[in-house]
Amino acid sequence: MDTNAFTQALLDWFDANRRDLPWRKGYDPYHVWMSEIMAQQTQMDRVVPYFRRWMERFPDIRALAGADEETVLKLWEGLGYYSRAKNVLKAARLVVENHDGRFPDSLDAIRELPGVGEYTAGAIASIAFNLPEPCIDANVMRVFARMDDLSLAAGTGELKREAERLVRSTMPEDRPRDFNQALMELGALVCRKKPLCDLCPVQPYCAAHEANVVWDRPLPKAKKGTVRIEMVTGVLVHEGRVLIQKRRPDDVWPGLWEFPGGVMEEGESPEETLVREYREETELSICPEEKITVVRYAYTRFRVTMHCYLCSCPGDPAPVFHEATEGCFVAPSALSEYAFPSGHRKLLQCMEQDIRFATLLIR
Ligand code: SF4
Numbered sequence: 001m002d003t004n005a006f007t008q009a010l011l012d013w014f015d016a017n018r019r020d021l022p023w024r025k026g027y028d029p030y031h032v033w034m035s036e037i038m039a040q041q042t043q044m045d046r047v048v049p050y051f052r053r054w055m056e057r058f059p060d061i062r063a064l065a066g067a068d069e070e071t072v073l074k075l076w077e078g079l080g081y082y083s084r085a086k087n088v089l090k091a092a093r094l095v096v097e098n099h100d101g102r103f104p105d106s107l108d109a110i111r112e113l114p115g116v117g118e119y120t121a122g123a124i125a126s127i128a129f130n131l132p133e134p135c136i137d138a139n140v141m142r143v144f145a146r147m148d149d150l151s152l153a154a155g156t157g158e159l160k161r162e163a164e165r166l167v168r169s170t171m172p173e174d175r176p177r178d179f180n181q182a183l184m185e186l187g188a189l190v191c192r193k194k195p196l197c198d199l200c201p202v203q204p205y206c207a208a209h210e211a212n213v214v215w216d217r218p219l220p221k222a223k224k225g226t227v228r229i230e231m232v233t234g235v236l237v238h239e240g241r242v243l244i245q246k247r248r249p250d251d252v253w254p255g256l257w258e259f260p261g262g263v264m265e266e267g268e269s270p271e272e273t274l275v276r277e278y279r280e281e282t283e284l285s286i287c288p289e290e291k292i293t294v295v296r297y298a299y300t301r302f303r304v305t306m307h308c309y310l311c312s313c314p315g316d317p318a319p320v321f322h323e324a325t326e327g328c329f330v331a332p333s334a335l336s337e338y339a340f341p342s343g344h345r346k347l348l349q350c351m352e353q354d355i356r357f358a359t360l361l362i363r
Contacts, residue, residue, distance in 0.1 A: 003170045006147070006205040011175060013201035014182035017189075019044075022051055027177065029103035029128035030061050036123050037084050037115060044188070050079055062101050065092040087115025105129050123180065130177045134167040136160050139187025145218035146191060149207035151230065154218040212294050216305055229304045232273040233261030233347065234311040236286055238329060243319065244338060245281070245327030252299075257338040259347070260323075261306075270307040278311070282319035282327070286311040293350045297343040308347050310356065332357070 018024070021044070023031040034054060038047045057075055058064040064072070069089060076085035091113040095103055104110055105128075111121040122135035134140075138155065144163040145152060152159040171179050190196050197209055208217040219228055236243040236259070244257045262277035264270065271288040278286045292308040321327045330338070335348060351357045 002205060006202055007170050007172055007179065009201045009205070010182045010186065011172070011178055014178055014185060018181070018185065022048065022055075024181075027128055029105070029124065031055070032128040033103060033116075033124050034088065036120050036127075037088055038079060040084060040120070041081050042079055046079075050076075060101075061092050061095050061103065064089065065096040065101075084115055090114045091116070103128070107131065107133055126176045126180045130175075132168075132171055132173065132176045134164050134171070135180050135184075136163050136167065137184060137187075139191075140167065140183050142193070142218060143183055143187045143191045146195070146208040146214055147202065147206050149211055149213065149217060152218055153221050155221055159218055212291070213305070216294075216296070225301050227302050229302055230264045230270075231261060231304055231306045231343075232264060232270045232277065232309065233259045233306055233344070234274045234278060234286060234288060234309045235259050235292065235347075235351070236278075236284070236311045236313055236317070238313060238317055241329035241331055242335070243282075243317075243327065243329050244335070245319075245321055245324035247341075248323065248325055251323075253341040255339075256341050258340060258344050259308075260327075270309070274309055274311065281323040282321060284313050284317050284319050286313045290356070292354060292356075293347065295343050295346045295350070297346060299342070304343060306343050306347070308350075 021035070023035040031051075035047065035051055038050055038054075054075055057071075058067060067089065069086065072085050072089050073082060076082060079085075094113060095101060099109070104113075107121055107125045110116055110124050111118070116124070119135050119137055122133040125131040125133040126135060141154065141159050141163045144150065144166045145154075145159060148162075148166060150159065150162055152162065167180075167183070186200075186202070190200050195214055197203055197206070197214060200206070200209075203209055206214075208214045243260065245260055247253055247256050247258060249255065260278055260281045261274060262281070264273045265276075268276070270291075274288050275286060278284050288309040288311050290310045292310055295306045295308060297304050297306070319327055332351075340348060
């Protein structure tokens, strides 16, 4: 990813599209803090009217610190998670007592306030004080899982650490405040769970978009016992015929036919996997040409993502089958006479609608 170009495109988009939110006028630390606490577990649209009422009643930290708990809870009514209201009251009193009523401006001091965790401290430090601190929420993790095409599951510590590393490496020194907000805003409005890639300002830098795996990034949290597998398969076309092989009797789906391929190993690209698998399974040195599609299917506890390629092989290919009982080149019009497992059937359906195969698959 071209990090400078990505950062600039993101900031340009934010400058033109940022939501008009009341705490973004002047970025008063008290306002930013309250907005972040209210937005925990609550949709932004719902936060705005609560925020406005709150600021009318408690215009500054001293006003809040002087309130009684009952009044605070009454004003919080409907936002839920009432421990947040109790914590902001405690924190306001601490700010008055220990910081003379001025909201602390260092990450460590912010983190010491009741109700402020790692994410909220980073958000306040960067948004209120423009400090270069990351704040990694689910939106930011989703954006970077897609931007860098990370095969990591949503909500995991591993994805969080990787997202933090990427935020630090792409954050511009002079605009941490805008950068963090832009990332979160992009995740909330464009790179949503159902992404709007056509409207995305950073689409040219998005590896998942390029690889057509947007819907698989991040990986869903694995249910207990669920195993995710990424596979590659290649349709080798030679003189108008395609190569298929028959699975062994001791294999999954014994006796069914398939296009050769296999499971991606750590650090391999799909193309590298395909070349290796073809060599191991058939002794052929193939060239992956174009990606046909990505097929997803499930069986028992396995959730499979299968990258499918069109391949060629120089010379006159003579396969030797090591992972199959037999194999052959067949005319595409004859493929319907063979039984394939569901993933390969999906691939066949896709090929039937793909203009590149139109001449090959005419029955
Ligand atoms: S191109 Fe799509 S998946 Fe990639 S960052 Fe943009 S919205 Fe997200």
